[in-house]
Amino acid sequence: MAPGAAGAADAGAGSDADAVRATWEALTDVERTALAVVFWRARAAETVTDPATGAPLFSDPLAAAAVARCIPAEAAAGMEARNKAGVDRIGWMGVRTGEIDRRVAEAAAEAAAVGAGAGAGAGAAGAAGAAEAASTAVAAGAGAEAPPLQVAILGAGLDARAWRLAWPARVAVFEADTAPMLALKRRVFAGFGLHPSVAARREVACDLRDTAALASGLAAAGHRPEAPTVWLLEGLIGYLTRAEALGLLQALWRASAPGSRAVVTAPPSEGDRREAEAEGLELHHSTFEEAPETMERARAAGWEGRIVSRDELAARYGVARAQALLLLRKQ
Incomplete structure (x- = not known):
């Protein structure tokens, strides 16, 4: 990729991240709680399997899309850290x-x-x-x-x-x-x-x-x-x-x-x-x-x-x- 194209891509990514962050910051505590539930559900859809078959226990593509649209990377990282430090919420x-x-x-x-x-x-x-x-x-x-x-x-x-x-x-x-x-x-x-x-x-x-x-x-x-x-x-x-x-x-x-x-x-x-x-x-x-x-x-x-x-x-x-x-x- 040419330097100019790379710079444009970085700027676009930054703009998207800023939009996600602005969405998150505008939410009420109740709305953030609802999105936290969606975050755990999206992560669970990726990782939790049926012990009998080894297949994913469920599928929820809308949860993953909602996380990408509404939860900034730093908030998601904090949720992951809390999951590792305490109860396995995933x-x-x-x-x-x-x-x-x-x-x-x-x-x-x-x-x-x-x-x-x-x-x-x-x-x-x-x-x-x-x-x-x-x-x-x-x-x-x-x-x-x-x-x-x-x-x-x-x-x-x-x-x-x-x-x-x-x-x-x-x-x-x-x-x-x-x-x-x-x-x-x-x-x-x-x-x-x-x-x-x-x-x-x-x-x-x-x-x-x-x-x-x-x-x-x-x-x-x-x-x-x-x-x-x-x-x-x-x-x-x-x-x-x-x-x-x-x-x-x-x-x-x-x-x-x-x-x-x-x-x-x-x-x-x-x-x-x-x-x-x-x-x-x-x-x-x-x-x-x-x-x-x-x-x-x-x-x-x-x-x-x-x-x-x-x-x-x-x-x-x-x-x-x-x-x-x-x-x-x-x-």
């Missing part, structure tokens, strides 16, 4: 993401069978063109008929499952979060040139502590309580008080048809908080408790189900630390 996030992908796929197939009749509506995802044709159905209430299956991701943040998972046909995914977070998602994902793999994706802007606002937002977006729903609460419950969590779980139970499912990550424990403090990190959660305590609250709200413990997941995937999951259903 392995932890990889197991959480891959296991939730698996559980949501299972719940979607089961709930679709309940809603549409055995063997109907629970097949593999259709051709990419079919998903693309209805990919931008973010507007409220697309269509008069209830879909065979609804998936609602609460506290969706920068979750990319509506894009990267192979969904059964005619699934509607509802993503609920605050208006600023949904706006951040649109900004970050804009220009990637990818379309959701789900038949319809709909946004619900609300404060998830306000269950009345959530219910009205879901209804306005076309959610039908008489159709089966799979609810995903990943990394959410711990940011609610115990009373708020109970209220939310009760509201979801009321909005669920029989056969609906919920996949919920347990909040951090008091031991997790002490360990984080020893690393110099502050966890901004409202609730610290063990998974059985969270399950008691879910049962009080009407749900049935079981816990997949952190020890079970750690042993299955060969990692030092995992996060417990609650697998819930409405009979």
Whole structure:
């Protein structure tokens, strides 16, 4: 390369780095936390494998693209250093993401069978063109008929499952979060040139502590309580008080048809908080408790189900630390 061309390339790289840094510096603490989750997920997609096959546990190209667009090199290096010095967040996030992908796929197939009749509506995802044709159905209430299956991701943040998972046909995914977070998602994902793999994706802007606002937002977006729903609460419950969590779980139970499912990550424990403090990190959660305590609250709200413990997941995937999951259903 000629010296002039090299200089132009360096200048362009510097300009790109400056743009990424400016994006990062303009973010709120909540938005940076959402991007930190994306960073761990992107790194996990690169490094965490299925012990049984050796294949990557999951794929998330949108996470890698979001990191490149929004997280400056120095911030990424700091996250890597903290991972090496303390808890293996890359392995932890990889197991959480891959296991939730698996559980949501299972719940979607089961709930679709309940809603549409055995063997109907629970097949593999259709051709990419079919998903693309209805990919931008973010507007409220697309269509008069209830879909065979609804998936609602609460506290969706920068979750990319509506894009990267192979969904059964005619699934509607509802993503609920605050208006600023949904706006951040649109900004970050804009220009990637990818379309959701789900038949319809709909946004619900609300404060998830306000269950009345959530219910009205879901209804306005076309959610039908008489159709089966799979609810995903990943990394959410711990940011609610115990009373708020109970209220939310009760509201979801009321909005669920029989056969609906919920996949919920347990909040951090008091031991997790002490360990984080020893690393110099502050966890901004409202609730610290063990998974059985969270399950008691879910049962009080009407749900049935079981816990997949952190020890079970750690042993299955060969990692030092995992996060417990609650697998819930409405009979």
